[in-house]
Amino acid sequence: MISSVRRPRGSLEAEVLAVLAAAPEPLTPAAVQRALDQGAELAYTTVTTVLVRLHDKGLVTRERAGRAYLYAAVSGPDSVEVRVAARRMRKLLDSGADRRGVLARFVAELPADDEAVLADLLAQAERAPGSAAAGG
Structure with missing residues (x-):
């Protein structure tokens, strides 16, 4: 019997990511389904989606x-x-x-070490082939 209890939005994605992160090797959808299937009886198609x-x-x-x-x-x-944090920052x-004010405030509140990392990353982005900053 398929459970009719709904999960909080995004929780199944988080559970799937946790299963994959804990796995010593890549998994098939069926293996992910088995790892998640703790009484909830998730459909294979749901896991694949x-x-x-x-x-x-x-x-x-x-x-x-x-x-x-x-x-x-x-x-x-x-x-x-890293990707989730970056996506949140972008949102x-x-x-x-x-936008300029938000960025200015963000930079102003960075510790000196982080400011140096940001400056290095911006310099790398400018040198990258095809970057807008490099004129590509």
């Missing part, structure tokens, strides 16, 4: 394995935590009327 959406958001990688895909959580500088910045 969540995995595809996470892939589209850049939060998981996938590789073809026969007729299925193997999914893994993104790690390193593109980790889930907050986009919601403000005074």
